[in-house]
Amino acid sequence: MIRRWYLWLPLLAFVGFVVLVTSGLMRPMEREVVSRMVGKPIPGFALKPAISELPGLSSADLEDGRPKLMNIWASWCLPCIAEAPQLEALKAGGAEIVGVAIRDKPEDVARFLAQNGNPYSRIGADDLSAVQLEIGSSGVPETFVVDGDGIITYQHIGDVRAEHVPMLLEKLEDAAQ
């Protein structure tokens, strides 16, 4: 068998390949740009209302002592439609949700809310993605947990799915302490 050592080389190389890609699969997807703002106070901003029915959003609103979810979304974003029921569920679970509408038009926002429900207590219009960039969000939808002092304690990237709802509520509770 010693003389045939070389017959095992291909298998060895293949095992190496499998180990490599498995480790690659195990690693969390790096394309999700994690914000450097987690654990830091939210930067100061004041956004005008995205629709006339609801007030706009400023950083002061996030420092009123009550923890909140800040949802970065847009009416032109398909996954945002998918996560709408989960936002309703979060609201039903006692979460206060404020929205930041990214590069949107008031009439589009209004239609989106009419179709998918409105879980928000405030919606600020971020027409240039300025706030989105400052808090380190790279896409829509994203959901941030902000505690009562305006400190970002958690960032959820991508749409909120049913399985994330209890986790987000828990994060919110943690932020209240």
Place this chain on the structure above:
Amino acid sequence: MSALKPKHQRLVLVIVAVIALIAAGLLAAYALRNQASYFYVPTQMIAEPPAPTQAVRLGGMVQAGTLETMPDGVTVSFVVGDGEEQVPVRFAGILPDLFVEGSGVVAEGKLGADGTFIADNLLAKHDENYIPRELEDMTAAQVEQTVLETAR
């Protein structure tokens, strides 16, 4: 060449193949050390700037309000930031399809001596939309709504 002892022909062939593959591997490893371009975010690039001859990639967000076109009409400059540090970038060419202020970008090029990153190529990587994995988590009513919206 024809003096190969017939008895060992197979072993000789195997050894030739193994040597060629090992040579390929070593060559690849050597070339990769020099030719792979490393990925930097602005903070890293400020902290440990790469040599001006080294081709690297710079990734970050295009800072809002920084995109400018030079008088020649084909060179653009903008600032790429990662929330902490910022690096000015210059690029001559047509901006990629997904490139807007506020979007994520990967610039390929070299860091100039004056601290400006000279890009040869831009990749606007981050799609604004997270791709929904499937429709399966939507109710039929939602699918319908989505359809109406997209068809409009």
Place this chain on the structure above:
Amino acid sequence: MIAELGLAALWLAAALAGLQLIAGVQSVRQPDGPLASLARPAAVIQGVLAAFAFLMLLWLFAQTDLSVKLVAANSHSAKPMIFKLSGAWGNHEGSMLLWVTVMALAGGLIGYLERRLPEVTMQATLATQAFVGLGFYAFLLLSSNPFERLATPVAEGMGLNPLLQDIGLAFHPPTLYFGYVGLSVAFSFALGALLTRQVTPNFARAMRPWVLGAWIFLTLGITAGSYWAYYELGWGGWWFWDPVENASLMPWLAATALLHSVSVLAARDALRAWTIMLGVVAFSMSMMGTFLVRSGVLTSVHAFAVDPERGTFILVLLGIYIGGALTIFALRAGTVQEGERFTATSREGALVFNNVMLSAILAVVLVGTLYPLLTEAFGIRVSVGPPYFNPVAAIFTLPMLAVMAVGPLLRWRRDGAKRISKPAVFLTICVLLVAVLVTYLSNASLLAILGLAFAAALAVGSLLPLRGRNLLRTPLATWGMVTAHFGIAVALFGMASESAFSIEKLVAARPGDMTEVGPWKITLDGIEPVAGPNWTALQADLRASYKGGSAITLQPQSRTFWSPERETAESALAARWNGQLYAVMGSGIEDGRRQLRLWWKPFVPMIWFGGILVALGGFLSLIGRLTADLKRHYVRRRSAERREDAQV
């Protein structure tokens, strides 16, 4: 009802694959056991059932049955019929069903037709084929059921995206899939032969058409993919060494090597273990390609809906099949008798050399493609591009091209270097002449100069095997080889010429401005808005005249899509016999000028014409082999009949 029929057929087909596996394994152990006669009919019926399931899916798409999730998500009643049908495989589930269908049909075909091999080898082959098939059935039925219904049907489908209504996109993925499936058949043959220790020329002859067929499809797939990237991405490049492109190139490299080693085995009964090895490698490369593309472990410029879970499933299948096959290889290959011998200067010697070079190129591409994954494990992010791939691949490609030019002139088994010294000297002069000429006339890079020089020599060298032959009586397979080798020379010429002589110009122009790009004079006549079904665009009217000749119009666009909002640049091409003018329009500047990027790319279409020639060569060769096989079969039957008559 149709969807349920399709699903039932699919489950039945999977069950038959199970039966085929059991029957095959049984009859390998016990050739006259009770199940021995079942594997072949099971393979045939399985093929019919899978094809039926696929037809049902086509039917659903043709009818736009919106109660089926896949149809609702990917089709629309207002689509043209051809895109409705192509929508059936233009998505993950449908494409997996197509894969399974083609694989089952291939299995049915060998089960029905292939009689050259010892029955026990055939049974082992069919068992392997069923084993591979079962994995894909499981994948399809458990995690990607194409026939799933929606609880409530929707009013209209979602797939009216005009971006996806592209004839190239409709036929590109299936082309690659046919290639991958062909390699899976080769894999089954290789394992069947290895398990039953029947690595014979007959085995090679049975396997060859499948390898050839797979190789033709892979060649076409790569050619089309390269043209698509060139045309669609608007970067003026035709190959980016992107992971997705490499994923299609690696199976092609392995299949090319396999194709040549199979020929040696069929003609000369040499390279037995090596051919088996390549059979396993070629299939593993095609599965790995699918895995890399679908799993998203590597980032790519080509947009793909990635899904790590499905990627994991493919990885598990890959591990089982390839890990298993390589283990069997390690255990068994030592017992495969060494084949016929040959000297270094012989046709076999040249083919072995090129096989080794192809394997080395494969290794180089594989290492480069996976390297970012390796460094990421240590927290460093890198990307590997042309500066690595071009020179390192060239180091192995150039000697291969040299041997390729003279190898076909060598005789089998044993030949003297003297006999080919004349053409070799002639070709060397060819190389030097062109190299000196190009260096003198242009400032091309070293690689481009070498490419042009070797292309010229290979073009001449590839035709030499026809010298002194009666062209009408030359076997079709020889014509195939000559055409394919000539095609490589043509493609290489296109690549090197593009790299050496391309002229690029970037301007900001107002309407009325004129600019020169090489021999072209290009005037921007105006910019006007145009509208499409879900986009508006600004379209530039460019009047281009070649060396003062009559003008042609190019209309590159800068399109804005709504929902979701995004801008894309649509390139415009003008082709002449000696090259292409390529225009892209960029964004506008406040002072009213518009960015234009213009390229004059001499002889760039040769890249894809060459690719088509290579595929054509493969096709000629395939026809030649198949007719020869048929003739041989017919003669054998006739002589068997005559013998029987004589006995009577």
